[in-house]
Amino acid sequence: MDGFKKSLDTALGVILCNIVIAVLVHLIIVMEFVPSMIIMVAVVGIILVLDRFGVVNAMFDAFIHHKAVAIISGVILLIASPISLGSQNYAAHITTTAIIYMIACLGLNFQMGSTDMTNFAPAAFMGVGAYSVALCTVKLGWSPWVGILIGILLSVLFGLVMGLPTLKTKGYYLSLVTMAMQLAFTQVINIMPALGGSNGIPGVGRFTLFGLELYKRYTVAGIRFAPQIPYMFMCLAFLVGLTYVAMRVYYSKSGLSLNTIAQDDIAANCMGINVSRQKLFAFVIGGIFCSIAGSLFAGLDSYVGPETYSFSKSLMLICMLILGGMDNSIGIIAGAFLLTIISEKLRDVADFQQLVYGLILVIMLIVRPNGIIPKRVRNYCGITKRSVVRPAEPQKNPAE
Amino acid sequence: MALLQTNALSINFGGLWAVDKVDFEIDNGQIVGLIGPNGSGKTTFLNIVSGIYKATQGDAHLAGEEITGLRPFEVYQKGIARTYQSSRLCWDLSVVDNLLVGTYTSQTYTLLDTIFRPKKVNNEIYDNLQASLDMLSYFNPGLIDRRYDLAKNIPHIDRRRIEITRALMSKPKVLLLDEPTAGLNDEETMTMMNDIRKIKEKMQNIAIIIIEHDMKVMEEVPERIVVFNAGAKIFEGVYKDMLQDKGVVDAYIGGADA
DSSP: OHHHHHHHTSHHHHHHHHHHHHHHHHHHHHSOHHHHHHHHHHHHHHHHHHHHTTHHHHHHHHHHHTHHHHHHHHHHHHHHHHHHTTTOHHHHHHHHHHHHHHHHHHHHHIIIIISOOOOSOHHHHHHHHHHHHHIIIIISOOOHHHHHHHHHHHHHHHHHHHHHHHTTOOHHHHHHHHHHHHHHHHHHHHHOGGGTGGGOEEOOOOOEETTEESSSOOEETTEEOOTHHHHHHHHHHHHHHHHHHHHHHHTSHHHHHHHHHHHOHHHHHHTTOOHHHHHHHHHHHHHHHHHHHHHHHHHHHSEEOGGGGSHHHHHHHHHHHHHHOTTOHHHHHHHHHHHHHHHHHGGGGGGGHHHHHHHHHHHHHHHOTTOSSOOOOOOGGGTOSSOSSOOOOOOOOTTO | OOSEEEEEEEEEETTEEEEEEEEEEEOTTOEEEEEOSTTSSHHHHHHHHTTSSOOSEEEEEETTEEOTTOOHHHHHHHTEEEOOSSOOOOTTSBHHHHHHHHTGGGOOOOHHHHHHOOHHHHHHHHHHHHHHHHHHHHHOGGGGGGTTSBGGGSOHHHHHHHHHHHHHTTOOSEEEEEOTTTTOOHHHHHHHHHHHHHHHHHOTTOEEEEEOOOHHHHHHSOSEEEEEETTEEEEEEOHHHHHHOHHHHHHHHOOTTO
């Protein structure tokens, strides 16, 4: 196993890793329900077994050591993967949905994973972004990009409004406050005709970029691509950018202070951390992520309705986070991907959808409560190439 | 004016004066021991000074600046760091992360810097990391090799050292140690005493207030001892005088009329 780890830690190993991951992801997306599920279960099983031998950690280390190679090959594969879906509408649709959920989960992680504040209202934050886009395009006739910006501003406000009462509460009480906010959000939309009421708002404007329509069937080199493909590229760009932000925050004093608050908020307070401000920060930045995800979702479905951003959607996002692994961007992305694919593919057997969905979570919580790819110890070698430890001075007996 | 000075500092918990009109002062470079029977208000006193509790009456000044009523993180920024009776390390963070938390206030980069990462951010993190590991190796060089271990896997005495190092990272003016030798055996207590002396060597000007039950430590480490009983200060002076003081003996053993 050591030889295997060593061969992973080369440029070639990193590229091969990326390719294997990309191929597996592609297969899981395009296959029929049964083979797709078999591959998925096998992949998760293999990950869990490999993790026993520390291979997953070795993979992370290898990616850090060969950052440039990993990023370049990753970007090439990211560009290739939407193209590889070709004309398959459905596959393109669920992949785009998965990407949007990944963004929302990254946002939710700031509260749930980093700060240990269970937020039951990520869907409400998504709703803020989605309704901003919907109202801007349908009622005002503006560009959806303006909608995204307004959504971000509103979600900052919403984050502050939600954050302020939660500063005084902790644990279950905090969760109850967020739950109440989520239910209130759905109710407000239901009873406000200006927001479309329970019928929602159909015909939300599609995104365009420099006059290029992003939701349209293009024919390139004789292949009629699915209409979602250009939109998927845009969502991928958002995902990459926001993952970058999330990782940067994780490897900074802000991320560290959130973790400290999660572990012991009195100690955090006595270490000079303004706990209230950092908690608000977690709500606001998480809210912005979710709002962007919601805006993108409105652009994909071209419809917003209260049911899309209801309590059950919040629960789904929370489940993705638990399944993937808290406070690890890669784990979160994996969790969001797996759960989206499972629930979308299960539409064929809709009667069993909820059952299988619950079963997966119960099994996961028994087998691996920390999620598929759990939190890792921060490794500061990634930040600075220099060795942290000074060259050994002639030391006395270390135990004194 | 003394470095840290409290005037008639008091706190009332539902009718009980847990700390009752305590006048206390400590100067640069001094070590003061705080003792007293269980429940006499020693830890409560530290909690008021560090801002966790709000004083009902009286005030506290640090280097002439009023610190009563400040929130804990503001008190910390003014220069009072502390450790706790039961360890408050973050169990699920590595040793390095625990130490870096201590440098939170000395890392000056903004949120935009966090996202765009100019070189100075990495340099700042690196320098702080280096400084904290240097400080840690001053207490126990062996811990450097375990820097990426989770705090929960570290032996008890080393956790204490990490906690003290973390508190020292902000270069505080006053260090409050709440029972640093709790749960340590005799040998480890000796090592801890040496460690506290080492702090003094390294940071000449630091003032240390130490709560301790171990009389051996109290005899050797502090220059002055303050005894609390039922929230009030009943004695202040050197160790030898304390042993003779009737009030102190009564508080611990019980008076003739008790």
